[in-house]
Each structure stands twice: as C-alpha cells, then as structure tokens.
Amino acid sequence: MASSQDESSGIDRRNFLRGVTLTGAAALTAPVVPAAAQTTADNTAANRTPPLPNLQAETQPPTADPVVQTSSGGDFMAEVLNALGIEYLAMNCASSFRGLHEAVLNHTNNKPEILTCPHEEIATSMAQGYAKIEGKPMGVICHGTVGLQHATMALYNSWCDRVPVYAMIGNIVEADKRAPGAEWVHSAIDPAALVRDFVKWDDQPASLQHFAESAVRAHKISLTPPMGPVLLSLDAELQENPIRDRNALRIPKITNVIPPVADGRGLEEAARMLAAAEHPVIVVDRMARSSAGMQALVELAETLQCAVVDQVGRLNFPSRHPLNQTWRRAAVLGQADVILAIEMNDLWGTLNFFADRIERTSHPFYKNNTKIITLGSRDLYMKANYQDFGRFNDVDLAIAGDGESSLPLLTERVKAFARSGRKSVFADRGKTLAQAHSATLEQLKTQATIGWDASPITTARLCAELYAQIKNDDWSLVGSAIRVNWPLQLWNFDKTYRWNGSSGGAGIGYNAPASAGAALANKKHGRLTVALQGDGDLMFVPSTLWTAAHHKIPILYVVHNNRAYHQEYMYLQAMAARHQRGLDKAHVGTTITNPNVDYATVAKGFGVHGEGPVTDPRELAGALSRALAVVRRGEPALVDVVTDPR
Amino acid sequence: MNTLMKLAAVALLAGVVGTSWSEEAPKGDAASGQRIYMAAGCFTCHGRVGQGGNFNFATPSLAHTVWPVEALRAFLRVGLNDMPAFSKEVLTDQQVADLHAFLQSLPGSRSPADFKLLNQ
Numbered sequence: 120m121a122s123s124q125d126e127s128s129g130i131d132r133r134n135f136l137r138g139v140t141l142t143g144a145a146a147l148t149a150p151v152v153p154a155a156a157q158t159t160a161d162n163t164a165a166n167r168t169p170p171l172p173n174l175q176a177e178t179q180p181p182t183a184d185p186v187v188q189t190s191s192g193g194d195f196m197a198e199v200l201n202a203l204g205i206e207y208l209a210m211n212c213a214s215s216f217r218g219l220h221e222a223v224l225n226h227t228n229n230k231p232e233i234l235t236c237p238h239e240e241i242a243t244s245m246a247q248g249y250a251k252i253e254g255k256p257m258g259v260i261c262h263g264t265v266g267l268q269h270a271t272m273a274l275y276n277s278w279c280d281r282v283p284v285y286a287m288i289g290n291i292v293e294a295d296k297r298a299p300g301a302e303w304v305h306s307a308i309d310p311a312a313l314v315r316d317f318v319k320w321d322d323q324p325a326s327l328q329h330f331a332e333s334a335v336r337a338h339k340i341s342l343t344p345p346m347g348p349v350l351l352s353l354d355a356e357l358q359e360n361p362i363r364d365r366n367a368l369r370i371p372k373i374t375n376v377i378p379p380v381a382d383g384r385g386l387e388e389a390a391r392m393l394a395a396a397e398h399p400v401i402v403v404d405r406m407a408r409s410s411a412g413m414q415a416l417v418e419l420a421e422t423l424q425c426a427v428v429d430q431v432g433r434l435n436f437p438s439r440h441p442l443n444q445t446w447r448r449a450a451v452l453g454q455a456d457v458i459l460a461i462e463m464n465d466l467w468g469t470l471n472f473f474a475d476r477i478e479r480t481s482h483p484f485y486k487n488n489t490k491i492i493t494l495g496s497r498d499l500y501m502k503a504n505y506q507d508f509g510r511f512n513d514v515d516l517a518i519a520g521d522g523e524s525s526l527p528l529l530t531e532r533v534k535a536f537a538r539s540g541r542k543s544v545f546a547d548r549g550k551t552l553a554q555a556h557s558a559t560l561e562q563l564k565t566q567a568t569i570g571w572d573a574s575p576i577t578t579a580r581l582c583a584e585l586y587a588q589i590k591n592d593d594w595s596l597v598g599s600a601i602r603v604n605w606p607l608q609l610w611n612f613d614k615t616y617r618w619n620g621s622s623g624g625a626g627i628g629y630n631a632p633a634s635a636g637a638a639l640a641n642k643k644h645g646r647l648t649v650a651l652q653g654d655g656d657l658m659f660v661p662s663t664l665w666t667a668a669h670h671k672i673p674i675l676y677v678v679h680n681n682r683a684y685h686q687e688y689m690y691l692q693a694m695a696a697r698h699q700r701g702l703d704k705a706h707v708g709t710t711i712t713n714p715n716v717d718y719a720t721v722a723k724g725f726g727v728h729g730e731g732p733v734t735d736p737r738e739l740a741g742a743l744s745r746a747l748a749v750v751r752r753g754e755p756a757l758v759d760v761v762t763d764p765r
Numbered sequence: 766m767n768t769l770m771k772l773a774a775v776a777l778l779a780g781v782v783g784t785s786w787s788e789e790a791p792k793g794d795a796a797s798g799q800r801i802y803m804a805a806g807c808f809t810c811h812g813r814v815g816q817g818g819n820f821n822f823a824t825p826s827l828a829h830t831v832w833p834v835e836a837l838r839a840f841l842r843v844g845l846n847d848m849p850a851f852s853k854e855v856l857t858d859q860q861v862a863d864l865h866a867f868l869q870s871l872p873g874s875r876s877p878a879d880f881k882l883l884n885q
Contacts, residue, residue, distance in 0.1 A: 475821060475847045564877035564884075569828050570814035571880065577816055583882035590885055602819055609883065685809065689820050692806035696849035702805040702856070764809055765818030 193222030193358040195327050195368055199334045200231055202370045205258045205285060207249070207639070209234040209242035211269075213262030215289025215305050218358025220260075231258050234639075234670060237662035239266045241632040243273030244660075246284045248597060248633030250277075251433070251619040252640035254408060256285035256341050263290040263305040263352075271314055272626040276633075277348045278317035279464075279507045280432070280623025281405050283341035284348035290323065292354045311350050316504045323352035327368055330357065335371045343376040344496035344521045380528060381494060381520025388516055389459065389492045390532030394541060396457035396490075398548070399425040400444075402469055403522070405432035406462040406495075407615050412523035413437070416461075419530040422537060424549030426451040430469060431603060432462075432620045438612035439560075441553030446563065446608065450555075452484035462495040462522040465509035477697060492516040494525060507624065563608045575763045576736045578679065579605050584739045585649065585677060586610045588747055592647040595619075597637035598630040600653030600679045601765060616646065627684075628659030631676070635667045635755075638674035647750065652676040652757075654711060654718065655684040661721055667755035668726035675750045676757040677743070678718045680732065681764045683710040688764075718759035731759030791862040793834065798867025801860050810848075815871045821847045829873030834865040 196219050200208070208223060208231040210216075223233060236242035239261045246257035261267045267288050277284045291297045291306040311321035320340045324330035330353070337349040362368070393399045401420060407413045416436055420427045426444040428451065429436045436443055444451045452458065452470060460466050470491070473481040485491075491514045498519050501508055518525075537545065567579035582605040595616045596606055603618065612618055619637055622629035634650035641648045657663075657678065667674060683706070691705035706712075719729030728749040730742040739760065746756035802808055807827075810820050815828030830837065838861045844850035856864075877883040 473821075476844075561877065564880075565874045566817055566826055567883055568875040568877055568880060569816035569826055569873065570812060571875075573814045573816075575813065577812065577814070578818075579816070580882075583880075583885075586885055587882050604819060609885070611885075686820075688806070689809045692809055693847070693849040695806075696844075696851050696855060699852050699854040702851075705806050705809075763812050763814070763816070763818075765812070765820075765824070 188361040190362040190365065191218055191222055191226075191359055192327050192330075192356075192362060193218040193220075194226040195362055195365070196330060196334075196353065196358065197222045197227040197230075199331050199370055200258055201227055203285075203334065203338045203373060204255060205231045206253075207232050207234050207246075208258040208260060209236050209245050209636075210260045211236050211239055211242060211262070211266065213266055213289060213305075214301070215263040215266075215291065215355055216260050216287070216353060216358065217289075218355060219287075219289075219353060222358070234666065236632075236666050238660060239269035240273045240628055241635075241660050241663050241666060243270040243284060243286065244276065244629050244632035245636030245639070245663075245666075246286075247273060247277045247280060247282045247623075247629070248619065248636035248638075249640045250282045250284060250636075251280075252595070252597070252616055252637045256283040256338070257636065258285045258287065260287040260289070260353075263288050263310055264307050265305060267310060267313055267350075272624070272628065273632075274314050274348050274350075275317045275505070276622045276624040276626045276629050278319075278505075278624070280620060281345045281347060281464075282623070283346045285338065285341060286318070286348055286350045288350065288352050289355055289358070290352045291356070292323065292325075293356065296356060310352050314350060316502055317348070318350045319347035319500065321350040321352070323354070324357065325354075327357060327362065331368065331370050335373055338373065339375055344378050345500050347500075378521035378524040379496070379499075379519070381518045381525040383528070385516065385518040385520075386525065386529045387532050389494065389518060390529055390536050392457050392490055392492060392516070393423055393425070393459060394533050394536035396425075396455075397544075398451070398454045399423055399457045399459065400428065400451050400455040401425060401459045401461065402428045402430065402448075402452075402463060403435045403461040404430040404463045404465075404469075405620065406522040406526075407433050407435040408523060410615055412526070413615050415523065415526035415530065419526055419533065421549075422530055422533050422545075424545035424552070426455075426552055428452070428469075430463070431607065431618060432464070432623075434612055434615050434618040434620075435461075438607050438610065441556045442549065443556060444552060444559075446559050447555060449484050453486070455485055455489050457490045457492065458485060460491065460493045460495075460514075461526075462497065463493065464497060464507070466493065466514075467510035467512040470512060471510075475693075490515045492518065494518045494520060494529070495522050496520065560608065567605070567609065570763070572736055573763065574734050574736065575681070575761045576734070576739065577763050578765060579609070580736050581677070581679070581739065581760055581762060582606050582609055582651075584736070585651075585743060588740070588743050589647055589649060592751075593645065595637070595641050595646045595648050596650070597641070597648055597674075598634035598650035598652060600630060600651050600656060603651075606651070616641070616644075627653075627656050630656040631660050631663040632666075634676070635663055635672050635674060638667070638672050638755075639670070642673055642753075647675075647747075648673060649675045649677065652678045654678055654680040654682060654716065657718065658711065658716070662725065664722050664725035664727045664755065664757065671753055672755055673750045673753045674755050675743075675746055676722075676755070678731070678757060678759045679762050680716075680718060680759055681762050682712050682715060683764070685709075685764050718757060722757040722759075728754065728756035729759070730757070732761050733758060734761045791859045793862035793864070793866030795863070795866040795870040797860075798863035798865065798870075801856075801864055802867055805851075805856065805860075807864065815868055824848075826874070827868045828871040830865070830868040832865075834862055837861060837865050837868075 249257040322333040341349045638648035688709040719731040722729035749756040810824040817826035841851045
C-alpha cells in the first residue's frame, strides 16, 4: 500500500540519499519554501484566502533527484535468505518491504519463491505447517505494525507449538525519512515489542552487515531446541538504498546448533529406574521431528516392552504398534511406577485428572509413589507472560536435552541394565499391553459402527471413507478439526509425516493455512496431503483457498461441517445446565446456520475444485474420489461434508 | 474400570442414594425424547444418534442404552466430570423418561467385522 502522500512530497523523499548512482545530476538549488509554510497563524477572515502560488517552487528546475540505482540493500538481503536455504517467502504485499520484495523478484529471480497470501495470519500459519513437515523455517514478511498485528496469533501458535518460523517486517526507523500519512502509522520505534513475549529472538539491524549477522543468528536460534519463531525488523531504507560496497559485506558461515544430547549420568539414572520398573510408561508430545525420532522411541519402548502414550503434538509412535496405549492413558498411568515424559509441554495436564465443574477439582492419574522422569528441551527456554507452560508438576528426575537426540543413548543404557534377567518380565508385560491395545481398538471400532448410515454423517464414517481412498498413497494428514481421534484409531499412522500436530496455541484460523503450508512441503516429496477442516476455522481464513489454487498446492480439504463453533456450543450448554435457566438457547452465538454456508461454492469462487455439501454417507465415496483425482494431478480440492458434531 | 463403567457405577449409586428406586418412573415417549435430545443439546456431546464423541473427555455412546431410567435420571441430576448436572428445573422427570425411551430406541453398535471400511 503506497501512501498517496508519496507522490506529492517528492522534494523530501526519503530516497534522496547517500551512495546513489546519479545519472544526469544537476546542480542543487536553494531550499524551496513550501506554500503551506507561507501562511501565518493569524486566522482572520482576510488571511483565509487561498495562498498565492509559490512561484519559485513551480518554475524552478527539479532538484537533483537521482532516478536510478544499480543495487539495493534488498539484493543483499535476498542473497542472505537464499544462503539460509529459505525456499519460500509468504507475504501479503506491503510498501514497507517493497525494497526486499522487488529484490527477491528481480535480483534473485523469485527465490525464495514468493507465496501470495491474502492475510498475514495465513502467511504465518503456512510457515508453521510447512516447518513441521520440512524441518526448516519458511520466510514470512509482513507490513510494519498492521501486518504484524495480523500475524500475531499465528506467531503465538508457532511459539506454543515449538515451530521455527522466520518472520520479518518492514519498518521506517528514521522519523525524518517517513512520508506523511501511512508511513508514520506503519512505523514503530520497537515493532517487535508486540510479539516479544512469544518469539525466541528479534532484532532490527542498522546496517546490511548487521542484517547478515542477525539473519544467520535468527535462523540458528529458531532451529535450536526448543525451536520457535524469530523476527527481524527491516528498515525500509536499508532495503531500498544502494549498496555502498558489496565486497565489504559478507554472509557469515551458516552453522546450525547440533541439538543437545542429555547428560550421560542423568540418562544412566533414568535407564536404571526404567529397567527396574514393573510398569514403566512413556508419555511423549513434541519429540519426533524425523523418522529417526520415531524409530528411536520404538526401539526404547520395545526394549522395555512398556506402554507408550502419544499426545501427538508430533506423530511420535506408530498408531498400530501394540505398545501404543494412547487410548488407555488413565489406565496405564494409574498402574505406572515409573513415568518417562519426553518433550512434554503440559506435563501436569497429561498426568492429572481435572474436572471443569463449579468447584474445579483435580487429582493425579498416577500413584503417590510413582517416580517421574522428564527428558526434553522445554526447561531450557521459557518466558513469563503467556501461560502456555501449564501447571507445575512434581518430578523426581529432570533431564535437560533434546528428546530425539538423547533417546538412542538412553536406549543403549536401558539395554545394559536389562541384561540381568529382566527380559522375560519385559516380554510378559509386552504381551499384556498388546492384548489391551487390540481390545481397545476393537472397542473403538465397535463404537464407530453406531450411526454408520446416519445423516448428518458421523465423523467415524467420514474418516473410514477417507482412509479407504488414500491408504494406498503415501498420505499425510496435516490438519484435523476432530481432535484426530478417529483417524488415529482407524488409520495406520506409521511415519512421522502422517501427522504433524495441531496448532499449539489453539488459535482458530490455523488449520486451513497451516495445512496448505504442510501440503507445499509434502508436494516435492510426492505425498498426498489431506486435511480435516473445521468449518469454523475455515470461516476465519477462507481466502487460504485462493492461495492454494494460485500456487497449485495439492491438498484435499475435507470440511467437517458441523455448522457450529461446536466446542463453544458444548460449553454454553454446560453453563445453561449449571445455571438452570433453560437449555434451548445455547446455539445462539455458537452455530453457523441461517444461512448455511456452501463451502463447495466458496471453494469454486477461489478457483478450487469443490464437492458438496454431502449429506448422504453413500455419496461420500464418490465425492472424495472425484476430489482426490484433482489433488493427484497437483491441484487443491475441497469436499464439504455435513457432519454430526464430533 | 473404563469411563463408561465409572459413569454407570456413579449413576447407579446416585440412583440408590439420591432417588428412591421405588418411585414410579413416568412412562417415556421416544418421539418426545428425540425432540428434547436435540433441543436440550444432548446431541452436542453424545451425537445425534447417540454414538458418543469427545469433549474434554470422551463422551460415551448412549445409543440403545442398557441403563434403567432411574439410573439415567439419577446420573443426570449429578453429572460427572465435565458432564453438567441437569436439575428438575431444566429437565423434568417426564422429560428424562422421554429421553430414556428415545435412547433405547436408537440402534446400538454392531460387529465391526461386518464393516470392510473398519478393517483396513
């Protein structure tokens, strides 16, 4: 957005600056007195007549205004972004970063590739979803102040989700260089203050060399566990003005931190406790960022033949592994004598029962004498204001270290302890757990049969129908509005990229764009990407569909269209019951009806293949099949399925 | 003890302690019960066909319930976990009886072995 003031205030334009390459430079003239300055403060009627023209200003030759330049700071910035391996730059175009925008297009030939997003929340959420699949940050750039304000919730989600996002904003630091109007309201002294509570690091470089060093530092910090978003504020002059001496600038060596492996003594003690336990249990949340992480956890669990409860902040453990006891969390924690908690954020919330009643009550699932071990990077970096760290929980042994990197060493130590006659005990334990796993899944499948042919369609039927059509592909579920329960219960999640976790901060408007970002990452790996898309979430960011169409991002959105912000509907109904003032109004303010939204038509309007609304379960397979054909040829598609609530 | 069993135990206990078993339960009307089930929002947690779902906890299936009406009524009056209590002020004994009749009329689960899509 260029200010209208830009074109009327050419004399004092901020580009009239040092280091330019002049063509046809003319002699400077004496300063011109603006016409407005000739008026006086005397506001008498006589003096309210229009001022005379400033003849001097209107007749003299133009000032020496350099008209071209052969380089820009943005060129160097673009080179740095490429050196960092940043593949994409998601943005909603804005004048405060026009310098870098142009440099990316014309100096580095659209590398990083620009992703056109209709909202900064979409751009940032795309980066979050992308990073969880690709393992590295996507670049995002936002307008100074207002653009960052749009992006804040998505940055918060990324922070809570421990995801590296490489965010940048434009700013005009020097007040005397800002054009009147928009450039003032889009500038700030400390723009990062808005988000400093939920980014790991930020800077506002004062020179290009400063930028290079801070850019590499920011990249390194974002990727060091616990990972998180970072922010660089880029001065517009720094982006736009010519480079004085390119040879004087250097891009520092890019060396990412090797994630810290936990201390050997701590792992030794943990291994001793686990090997001696009768009922050890592993709980895990955001641990596996690669297949190595999942393999390491499988090896540890199989060595111990112990229960694993996957909180699925990432897909840490195969869903059909017989030791997977995720759906028996309370039962296995109640039996546990040692609990190993890996890369947990909300440890208390995982290990304790909590009732949302008039008098809120809680108690641990585990016994008084149960020993708790934590392993993870969460203790290494935390901030105060936003309370995403959850309630404090008693721990007997707290080990700082990256979970994925530390597990092989822990398993090695456990094997050493397990040699002394414990293997038969372990084997018996594993058999018992395998039987429980099988029985639980059978029970869940039995529940899935209820309402099989009902309309609105049950979420169990929806998930079963979808899996039938993707199971032979290399599929990846990257978003879920139904708490991923039925997919995890009915599908075979055997690779980390089968599921990439949820929003982190529970900020609505995550699912659609983050799924698109994840699909973009999956595209080059040839994976088939699907997302179970909440209707309420899509209402926040529907124009994500346009970005998916524009950039030909292959993804199937299956809209779980329960026509409500359903969780809030449930809460309202609980409040109404508690207050005994009637039960029939909880739909007001919580439902998305009258009119019902036709999401297939919405999709078509954005250039996306749309199917539905599907209300008859017998028509679901056909709709999914047609939509998946579109996705398999490289484009997005959407199927609107009218569903029962959960 | 799974969640459903806990629920049943609490309901039965509450039924014995809080409500007289000998109290004559009104006869329920399934059609009326269906209207109440939707209007009172029972479906929001338990599904339109009683298939269950999830809230902060798993919300149990109610289709083809085996609970006696007294147990259902007793349970509704106290709730459990995040399940709110429904007093007589918002759900009369007659309405509970109607709800019970509706839940009993719903088809229950079947064997998953009969469903190819549940065995993939």
